[in-house]
Amino acid sequence: MPKLSKRVVEGAEPQSTDYVIWDDELPGFGLRVFKSGKRSYLIQYRSAGRSRRYSIGVHGVWTPELARKEAKIQLGRVAQGDNPAEERQLDHKAVTVKELCELYLKDFEAGLILGKGGRPKKSTTLVTDTGRIHRHIIPLIGTRRVKDLVKADVNKVLKDIMAGKTRASVKTKKLRGRANVRGGVGTATRTVGLLGGILTYAVEAGIIEHNPAHGIRKPKDNVRNRRLTEAEYRTLGEMLEEAAKDEKYAITV
Structure with a gap:
């Protein structure tokens, strides 16, 4: 087993299933490599005869050095009879989907949510994610406890959005502005994709x-292959520019 250095961590390749690389200097300290390619530091220990795992945090937010220091702190607590995984579990039992989404958006704004290529997601994506969270996810399951969610709940979210149950006319920040929120297949597919990403964030946390x-x-999703012509792009730009001048309109997703 290697020492968990930056070279080892960043060189760990994803496999068909998640796996753990254990540190050879600090027993119980490891790196979980998700099949998605994300990496998360953890400790494993025994308490009351049971093996327990405690997640420290995602690589990129945590460096190997800082994660090692945190591991020593938590393992020190274990040696004194504490059970950090159980304490965290008790705290997380009451976390609702709405609260989870707020944590996700907070980390997104701080640049801690990684997208493709391991780079922070773009700020433009934050706008669309926020809209889908507040207009679809929270109205449907915001009060549900995250730990109670099962696959059937997520499938119901998909079907409810497809059926237009979250359709609404909402007020925007613009004076007298309104946004028409529609459902449909495309919106349902993209929103449940986002929900899956948020729940992956919950696993890593x-x-x-x-x-x-x-x-x-x-x-x-209804993906269209035809591209607009140069003239059509100019026309679209002119239409959007005119619409932006009218405070009654807003672009929605």
């Missing part, structure tokens, strides 16, 4: 052990 959105069959 140690709030839940498994993602109930995994394996959900989503309808294909």
